[in-house]
Amino acid sequence: MPLLTIEQKGLKFYLFSYDPREIIKLISIVDNDKTQKYQRPWKESRVKEIATYLSGKRNLDFSKSREAKKAKGILPNCPILNVKDDSKIIHENGQSYVLLPETDEEISTAKGEWEILDGQHRLISFNDEYAKKAGFNDHVYTMGYVLFNNLSFQEKKEIFIVANVKQEKVERNILRFLMRYLGILSDTEIETDLLVQTLNDSKDSPLAGRISVEGEKIPHGFKLIQVSKIFQNSNTMSTLGSRSIDVKKLALFTYLKAWSEVYKDKFNNPQHTLGKISGLRYIMYLFPFISEILEKNKLVADVKNLSKILAVLKKDILPESFFALDNDEHLLFRAETSTIALARKHGQLLKDTYVKSTEHFDPYIQKEANDN
Structure with a gap:
């Protein structure tokens, strides 16, 4: 040879x-x-x-x-x-x-x-x-x-x-950007990434400027690949289903805006648990439960109705005292699996608080119609 x-x-x-x-x-x-x-x-x-x-x-x-x-x-x-x-x-x-x-x-x-x-x-x-x-x-x-x-x-x-040791791997967020550019990702992944990018780029977004989309360094920021994974694994994307991209964008903006109003100075605050990736994970794993509450109670998905639901969460399930240093429960946010388990437990508790209807109601289509 x-x-x-x-x-x-x-x-x-x-x-x-x-x-x-x-x-x-x-x-x-x-x-x-x-x-x-x-x-x-x-x-x-x-x-x-x-x-x-x-x-x-x-x-x-x-x-x-x-x-x-x-x-x-x-x-x-x-x-x-x-x-x-x-x-x-x-x-x-x-x-x-x-x-x-x-x-x-x-x-x-x-x-x-x-x-x-x-x-x-x-x-x-x-x-x-x-x-x-x-x-x-x-x-x-x-x-x-x-x-x-x-x-x-x-x-x-x-x-x-x-x-x-001396070979540096491509950072996963940059690799995701390149995969998207090369057309490797599935339609669902492309749509999810687009929604995450919109959350970062839109001035009226509660997460504006906090998400690294192309691998850029953002102090205390999130990575697009992290947020996209959370959106998919939490069933947020499947909950929103086949609705238009504009309805999905509005739903996420409205949902996160309600969090910013109910948990003032806590949500999106990098110094607080709810402003870190574990907090966002918890918030998005609650999304399917809160969507079901809206549907069963025939409530439009606006900031007012979402804030009322989150106010119950804050009062009875996740008060600010939950995050106190002398409360060991807040340590559940330190691991991904325990954060997810906590969100599902709290989501079920929140659902049990509300009367359930058997009639179908789509809170997001109603929201779109009202806005038009």
Whole structure:
């Protein structure tokens, strides 16, 4: 196999391409989760995740959305290898070659002479155990490799550190922006992001200027990806359903404005729990419960009616004393799961306070009609 030679500070290393299903046969794979000298322990869950991606059964944005586009399964980055045996690389007429084993006997002999310095999860996913199960083993697939020869232990450690510690990942909020620009996101994700962006950009929004939309730094701010996730996971988006984007925008603006009026100087205050991401999470997980209260009691979703409901919450369920330092209950806001559980508990308590009607009523359509 011909090699492309690279030289840096007297050290020569090489580039070549080959089938990863053949390369992984040359590696002595240690047990998963086992500590290695110059590698992190590999995780079987991560290997299976990559194998699923390679098979084309994974969403392009790695979400679980049914609407998302499926990935093709391409790995454009190169694993880094080291071959211990000097005789495996030969030099003839100004060209370098690596001798790759072909027969089962040659592969068995060479096993252990090859090491993965970086990219073990990617390569292990091509092992028969995972590739066949994922269903991509019959596809033509080659990858590029960076190949070192007979590195010292110190050099191996440096390569691993440079390949892993010194490489800065793209910040998730910036990545979300790029996914949106490239058309990778589902229609629901695009609409949710648009609503979050509108909450940030509109001057009359209670959250104006507090949301980082494209990765910009906002002191004490929220990230678009955080808020979008909360809107979706809290069933806020499914509660608003197929209503127009304008109705959804108005519903969210009105709902948050009611919070700012009932919990004055607390909501949207970065120094208070209700002004932090945990507070916003609590507020939005309450949204479906309050929407049901509006519907069952045939109340239009305006600030007046919402404020009345929130006033009951403030008086009987979430008073300002709830956040006092001597009240341990406020510590429930410190973890995502306990915040969600608290919001659902309070939402049910709030629902139990109101008389329920069996007749259907849409508070948001009524609100839109009244505004027109």
